[in-house]
Amino acid sequence: MAAKLWAVVPAAGAGRRFGVETPKQYLPLLDKTVFEHSLGVLFGIAELAKIVVALSADDAYFDSLVIANSDRLLKVNGGAERADSVLAGLQGLNGLAADDDWVLVHDAARPCVSAEEMNRLLALRDGSNGIGGLLALPVVDTLKRVDDHYKVVNTVDRNALWRALTPQLFRFAELKQALEYCLARGLPVTDEASAIEQFGKQAKVVLGNARNIKITYPQDLALAAHFLSLQQAEESAL
Ligand SMILES: Nc1ccn([C@@H]2O[C@H](COP(=O)(O)OP(=O)(O)OP(=O)(O)O)[C@@H](O)[C@H]2O)c(=O)n1
Numbered sequence: 738m739a740a741k742l743w744a745v746v747p748a749a750g751a752g753r754r755f756g757v758e759t760p761k762q763y764l765p766l767l768d769k770t771v772f773e774h775s776l777g778v779l780f781g782i783a784e785l786a787k788i789v790v791a792l793s794a795d796d797a798y799f800d801s802l803v804i805a806n807s808d809r810l811l812k813v814n815g816g817a818e819r820a821d822s823v824l825a826g827l828q829g830l831n832g833l834a835a836d837d838d839w840v841l842v843h844d845a846a847r848p849c850v851s852a853e854e855m856n857r858l859l860a861l862r863d864g865s866n867g868i869g870g871l872l873a874l875p876v877v878d879t880l881k882r883v884d885d886h887y888k889v890v891n892t893v894d895r896n897a898l899w900r901a902l903t904p905q906l907f908r909f910a911e912l913k914q915a916l917e918y919c920l921a922r923g924l925p926v927t928d929e930a931s932a933i934e935q936f937g938k939q940a941k942v943v944l945g946n947a948r949n950i951k952i953t954y955p956q957d958l959a960l961a962a963h964f965l966s967l968q969q970a971e972e973s974a975l
């Protein structure tokens with residue numbers, strides 16, 4: 738049987754660096770919330786069987802979203818760290834997803850992902866590595882290693898360095914095992930690919946779009962609004 742496609746959206750963060758009471762994924766961005774934009778491209782993928790959203794146990798916002806009652810969504814409680822939330826999302830697919838099915842993991846805080854880069858990532862399923870990979874961007878700035886006193890230690894060679902974005906795409910059972918392996922050993926896991934790497938497998942990078950920013954600080958919202966407006970104008974010009 739052909740492998741199915743599922744999605745997990747970690748959305749249980751508190752947005753501490755953003756620094757306002759409402760978690761950043763629920764802040765308004767143009768006509769919707771950040772979270773609804775992030776879910777938008779996923780909703781556009783017809784073959785996606787279910788989208789699991791991992792929410793904070795005391796989430797007071799999700800149920801008021803227009804899309805909250807969609808039968809394509811499944812809600813689970815997230816955890817203390819992003820990796821715990823992703824693992825909880827995968828556990829929500831137990832009994833539904835087969836081991837070799839594919840899972841897209843996409844941050845609720847990345848509202849500007851485009852259908853084009855999503856399709857490039859999904860095309861990995863037809864490639865030879867069989868493991869999956871992630872959207873990423875080559876580093877363009879000169880990189881400095883700095884000590885605790887803000888003194889430059891050296892310049893880091895940026896060749897071969899890429900910034901990890903989401904979505905990331907891996908096989909259901911392999912990603913679950915990789916996360917369990919890392920969490921049980923206290924290994925650092927800031928994205929799915931880092932769990933896959935530490936589990937001994939090799940993910941592939943797929944070129945993402947520089948507009949696919951993560952909302953982290955307040956100034957990112959205006960940038961995201963600009964990128965989404967450009968995207969809408971480009972789509973209506975087609
Ligand atoms: N325990 C956590 C922490 C983060 N996330 C989610 O992971 C994504 C990326 O994380 P990040 O930008 O770090 O979000 P926050 O943890 O909310 O931000 P901060 O680190 O500033 O508190 C976000 O969609 C966030 O909601 C999650 O599901 N569960």
Ligand SMILES: C[C@](O)(CO)[C@H](O)COP(=O)(O)O
Pocket residue numbers: 819844900901902903927928929951
């Ligand atoms: C997964 C991620 O979006 C890749 O850049 C990122 O690692 C998650 O955000 P955090 O700021 O590292 O928690």
